[in-house]
Amino acid sequence: MAFVRTVTGDVPPHELGVTYAHEHVVLDAPIAQDRFPHAFLDDDDAALSELRACAEVGVKAMADALPCAIGRHPERLAEISRAVGVHIIASTGAHTSKWYPGLSWANELPAPQLTELFVADIEIGIDRFDYCGPVIERTPHRAGLIKVGTLQDDPNERDRRTFAAAAATHRRTGAPIITHCEEGRGGREQIELFAEYGISPDCVVLSHTDKVQDVGYHLDLVGAGAFLEFDQALRHPIGPTNPTVRIVTELVSSGFGSQVMLGTDGARRSLLTAYGGAPGLAALATGVTEALKNEGVSDESLNTIFVDNPARFFSFREVAE
Ligand SMILES: [Zn+2]
Numbered sequence: 001m002a003f004v005r006t007v008t009g010d011v012p013p014h015e016l017g018v019t020y021a022h023e024h025v026v027l028d029a030p031i032a033q034d035r036f037p038h039a040f041l042d043d044d045d046a047a048l049s050e051l052r053a054c055a056e057v058g059v060k061a062m063a064d065a066l067p068c069a070i071g072r073h074p075e076r077l078a079e080i081s082r083a084v085g086v087h088i089i090a091s092t093g094a095h096t097s098k099w100y101p102g103l104s105w106a107n108e109l110p111a112p113q114l115t116e117l118f119v120a121d122i123e124i125g126i127d128r129f130d131y132c133g134p135v136i137e138r139t140p141h142r143a144g145l146i147k148v149g150t151l152q153d154d155p156n157e158r159d160r161r162t163f164a165a166a167a168a169t170h171r172r173t174g175a176p177i178i179t180h181c182e183e184g185r186g187g188r189e190q191i192e193l194f195a196e197y198g199i200s201p202d203c204v205v206l207s208h209t210d211k212v213q214d215v216g217y218h219l220d221l222v223g224a225g226a227f228l229e230f231d232q233a234l235r236h237p238i239g240p241t242n243p244t245v246r247i248v249t250e251l252v253s254s255g256f257g258s259q260v261m262l263g264t265d266g267a268r269r270s271l272l273t274a275y276g277g278a279p280g281l282a283a284l285a286t287g288v289t290e291a292l293k294n295e296g297v298s299d300e301s302l303n304t305i306f307v308d309n310p311a312r313f314f315s316f317r318e319v320a321e
Pocket residue numbers: 022023024065265267
């Protein structure tokens with residue numbers, strides 16, 4: 001039976017409903033506080049109020065794209081999910097090297113050892129200490145998504161190891177893969193690298209590609225068969241000139257609506273109402289959706305983007321025996 005693995009348990013894909021596809025609910029680690037303070041999200045009450053505002057406008061699920069050892073808290077994530085009644089999919093995997101300063105396992109280990117860590121997060125449960133070591137205590141909260149990323153167009157040796165591990169983890173578990181594209185770029189190279197490791201592009205969603213505003217770039221990526229996750233809409237004035245609104249409208253009218261998902265990449269205090277920012281994450285389901293309708297994107301296409309595509313993409317794939 002098809003299922004999506006949320007932090008509070010497996011659910012049938014049709015239970016997801018309106019889904020934000022690249023979120024950050026809790027991002028609480030010294031690395032964020034020290035080096036990425038704009039993205040440091042340590043306040044669970046703030047997360048609760050931000051997610052409640054989203055739930056009130058119909059959001060039913062979120063994919064939390066935070067990988068290992070940079071601020072995951074599976075128990076807090078599960079508690080927030082239950083309190084608000086929003087499904088949360090947690091991630092395993094490794095972010096780009098800049099998130100792991102010093103001598104870090106995430107930059108150093110060979111692919112087979114990375115794979116063991118990722119698979120255990122998915123099959124047994126996410127470590128309560130978020131692989132910050134030296135002790136591992138598995139929680140009952142499992143990851144349902146594999147996150148990796150690149151910092152430049154051409155993957156380096158370290159990227160090749162993390163992508164190989166993501167591919168092996170996908171093959172063993174069936175979990176879908178989400179990537180980080182630095183400045184939106186490198187999507188084509190990521191698809192090609194996954195192809196080398198035998199991963200079909202429809203098991204991968206590339207994030208933040210709408211930082212690149214050239215529609216031709218996106219048409220190339222969906223033409224290659226990948227999903228795209230756009231999450232820059234809230235960073236620009238919401239209306240017909242919003243770059244994300246423009247790109248989504250173009251892709252839908254070109255017949256690629258079934259490969260598009262939307263998120264907020266809300267690891268920005270300046271976007272979150274709960275931290276005194278604006279417009280708040282609910283604006284994706286309200287203002288941005290309204291702007292897309294005004295540009296002629298039909299209710300049916302919006303349902304495809306927000307409901308059907310996430311239900312299909314976040315479902316675990318069949319695992320070959
Ligand atoms: Zn992110």
